[in-house]
Amino acid sequence: MNQHKIFTMPFASVYPHYVKKAERKGRTKSEVDHVIFWLTGYNKEQLDIVLTEKTNFETFFKNAPQLNPNVSKITGVICGHRDEDIEDPLMQKIRYLDKLIDELAKGKPMEKILRS
Known part of the structure; x- marks a missing residue:
């Protein structure tokens, strides 16, 4: 899938x-939301609006209240690419979220996922 398709894909579809x-790995929707809130600065009401309005990924990240200042601590490989080496800023943010969700699904403790 090319980047443009990902950027214009509704966040609600993913x-x-x-x-x-x-x-599937014993974690909860609440934990997924917590990870999203940590990364983007959104709160529950704002996330609900994003989902209801079928906001695309580009707008989701562009309108994020505040990207977490510890985002640079998210490192590693996701989808065959090192997070810190991804040049497109939007794709990097999408991959950061993918990485955090992967860590959640792998059972990592929340304090490690949130780089506390």
């Missing part, structure tokens, strides 16, 4: 997959 992935 969100259930994040939740399902986490729940």
Whole structure:
């Protein structure tokens, strides 16, 4: 899938997959939301609006209240690419979220996922 398709894809179309992935591994929707809130600065009401309005990934990240200042601590490989080496800022943010959801699904403690 090319980047433009990912950027214009509604966040709401991927969100259930994040939740399902986490729940299959014994984690909760609430934990998925917590990770999203940590990364983006959104709160529950704002996330609900994003999901209802079918906001695309580009707008989701562009309108994020505040990217977490510890985002640079998210390192590693996701989808075959090192997070810190991804040049497109939007794709990097999408991969950061993918990485956090993967860590959640793998059972990492929340304090490690949130780089506390």
